[in-house]
Amino acid sequence: MARIRLSEILVGVFMALGFVALFFLAMRVSNLSTAATGEGYNLTAKFDNIGSLRVRAPVTMAGVRLGRVEAIDFDQETYQALVTLRIEDRYDQIPTDTFANIFTAGLLGEQYIGLDPGGSPEVLGNGDRIEFTQSALVLEQMIGQFLLSKAEEGGE
Structure with a gap:
């Protein structure tokens, strides 16, 4: 027993x-395990297409997480997505000509923002905007472009 x-x-x-x-x-x-502490400064970036980017998605540079996506809004004047990034205070030397890309990570397709630093001696501060952006690659658009190019090759 x-x-x-x-x-x-x-x-x-x-x-x-x-x-x-x-x-x-x-x-x-x-992404709930590392909730934002509220410390840091905000940067904004405009994208033509953010794909499935979500609030709290990581913001990285050279594979190191610098912060998180704070908010996602729609700009009705430019018809673009306006993404607010919360960057930790200790990463305060990001050049003004930094390039922001939306990448996909892992098998689940989680999207995140990857920053590629520029060479400017001036740095971004609270409220500044990242001017150079690359939108998310949408799988459906890539397949459509591939099929169209194959159809054009077959017609010649």
């Missing part, structure tokens, strides 16, 4: 550890 009780306890502990592991996995995938 004691043996059955011990195996039931071990199964319960194993199940509890499994649920805890699933919880941490869910937090990691949803």
